[in-house]
Amino acid sequence: MTQSGEKFDLCIVGGGLVGASLAIAVGDTGKRVAVVEAHAQGAPGQPSFDDRATALSNGSRRVFEALGVWPRLAAHATPIQTIHVSDKGHFGISRIDAREEGVPALGFMVRNRHIGAALMARLAELPAITMFAPATAGEIEFGDSTVSLSVLQDGAGESGARIRARLLVAADGARSSVRSQLNIESESFDYRQIAVIANIATERDLDGVAYERFTESGPLAVLPMTDEDAPGAGGRATIVWSLDSKSAEQVLALDDDGFLAGLQEQFGFRLGHILKAGRRVSYPLALVRSDEQVRARLVVIGNAAHSLHPVAGQGFNLSLRDVAALAETIEDATEAGEDFGSLDVLNRYADWRERDQRDVIRFSDGLIRVFGSRNPLTRTGRNLGLVALELLPGAKRLVARQTMGVAGRLPKLARGLSLT
Numbered sequence: 001m002t003q004s005g006e007k008f009d010l011c012i013v014g015g016g017l018v019g020a021s022l023a024i025a026v027g028d029t030g031k032r033v034a035v036v037e038a039h040a041q042g043a044p045g046q047p048s049f050d051d052r053a054t055a056l057s058n059g060s061r062r063v064f065e066a067l068g069v070w071p072r073l074a075a076h077a078t079p080i081q082t083i084h085v086s087d088k089g090h091f092g093i094s095r096i097d098a099r100e101e102g103v104p105a106l107g108f109m110v111r112n113r114h115i116g117a118a119l120m121a122r123l124a125e126l127p128a129i130t131m132f133a134p135a136t137a138g139e140i141e142f143g144d145s146t147v148s149l150s151v152l153q154d155g156a157g158e159s160g161a162r163i164r165a166r167l168l169v170a171a172d173g174a175r176s177s178v179r180s181q182l183n184i185e186s187e188s189f190d191y192r193q194i195a196v197i198a199n200i201a202t203e204r205d206l207d208g209v210a211y212e213r214f215t216e217s218g219p220l221a222v223l224p225m226t227d228e229d230a231p232g233a234g235g236r237a238t239i240v241w242s243l244d245s246k247s248a249e250q251v252l253a254l255d256d257d258g259f260l261a262g263l264q265e266q267f268g269f270r271l272g273h274i275l276k277a278g279r280r281v282s283y284p285l286a287l288v289r290s291d292e293q294v295r296a297r298l299v300v301i302g303n304a305a306h307s308l309h310p311v312a313g314q315g316f317n318l319s320l321r322d323v324a325a326l327a328e329t330i331e332d333a334t335e336a337g338e339d340f341g342s343l344d345v346l347n348r349y350a351d352w353r354e355r356d357q358r359d360v361i362r363f364s365d366g367l368i369r370v371f372g373s374r375n376p377l378t379r380t381g382r383n384l385g386l387v388a389l390e391l392l393p394g395a396k397r398l399v400a401r402q403t404m405g406v407a408g409r410l411p412k413l414a415r416g417l418s419l420t
């Protein structure tokens with residue numbers, strides 16, 4: 001096949017949280033970007049911009065500030081002042097506090113649909129970005145200096161428009177079709193857990209405290225939210241309750257009263273009574289890692305590159321640092337007169353991001369393996385671990401830095417600096 005068709009600098013397959021963020025980061029520097037997204041803009045079924053809430057680290061806030069996305073998010077963001085970690089039925093408790101860390105907030109809770117709306121509004125302001133949505137990526141073909149793909153839009157069948165770019169980015173989620181089309185293997189570990197998500201109302205306000213409680217059946221996070229749709233006295237929170245598959249099925253099948261009673265039993269009365277719970281939604285949990293993240297003219301990013309257990313709220317924060325580093329690598333290469341789609345340049349990006357990715361994956365996965373264990377030895381160890389975390393400021397700082405997204409060499413955007 002010939003390498004013809006409309007020419008872009010970058011073509012991103014997948015316009016979810018990560019793909020849209022990358023499009024803005026690169027489009028903001030004036031490069032021509034095509035985004036091929038399976039769902040129409042604003043469609044209720046968009047899986048990335050759903051009813052979940054995401055804990056954004058301070059590093060992510062800085063990236064969004066530098067990209068001009070934060071002004072639209074700030075009004076919807078609930079600051080996290082304290083993270084409170086406990087182990088149900090055991091003595092260890094640990095707190096990480098924003099004041100101790102010398103920051104106004106450890107992070108921010110924002111609903112994914114608000115992040116999606118802010119990203120789409122910013123995308124629309126950047127003339128360098130072309131959205132193909134709803135559309136999927138068809139056949140991909142690599143040439144020496146470009147990569148081409150057919151864009152399959154509704155009703156166009158297999159004969160979609162062909163576009164060319166100097167770099168193709170797969171940001172199409174954990175079950176990436178680009179990865180499979182290019183025979184890129186992935187390693188997957190099924191946690192045999194399902195995350196049950198719901199919004200709840202509590203008797204007492206959370207006052208900016210994010211609770212992470214490790215229970216026999218799995219970790220339960222109760223995270224502070226402000227509810228613009230249903231304001232009122234007491235607290236508003238979103239829960240992420242990771243349960244083994246069988247318990248999750250039972251919890252999902254409970255009526256509202258049964259669900260509230262089960263949740264109260266696991267969480268206790270720190271927030272008084274749990275008064276109400278909204279619709280429950282579930283997500284199966286697995287650790288998925290792509291065997292390759294770069295090839296000549298290709299980068300795999302976001303959930304397509306690494307999809308993590310949400311226990312530590314790190315998946316998107318990590319990917320946003322990848323986005324910032326990739327955009328900076330592309331810009332630096334351009335300034336130096338290099339071909340940013342070449343393997344040499346892309347290897348620089350991969351080398352840069354290797355350590356942060358490895359550390360965050362280890363951290364999230366380790367929490368599940370240690371705190372998900374019923375083994376009494378591991379349980380003693382984890383209680384000691386929580387106490388040690390409380391008593392050793394150095395250890396706590398390390399976890400706090402990881403949580404805030406400030407560990408390792410930070411890309412410019414994550415320091416709030418512009419790329420140009």
Ligand SMILES: Cc1cc2nc3c(=O)[nH]c(=O)nc-3n(C[C@H](O)[C@H](O)[C@H](O)COP(=O)(O)OP(=O)(O)OC[C@H]3O[C@@H](n4cnc5c(N)ncnc54)[C@H](O)[C@@H]3O)c2cc1C
Nearest residue numbers: 014016017018038048055173302303310313314315316317
């Ligand atoms: C329960 C839960 C809670 C979480 N909480 C947090 C948190 O607090 N903090 C945090 O940092 N992270 C959190 N995460 C992780 C975060 O949600 C992911 O890191 C993020 O969704 C990854 O975004 P993505 O754009 O890579 O992939 P996705 O969100 O999967 O988006 C992929 C996009 O690609 C599109 N697409 C798919 N296939 C195609 C195709 N063939 N052609 C074109 N388009 C395609 C999809 O429509 C979608 O828009 C959580 C995850 C879960 C499951």
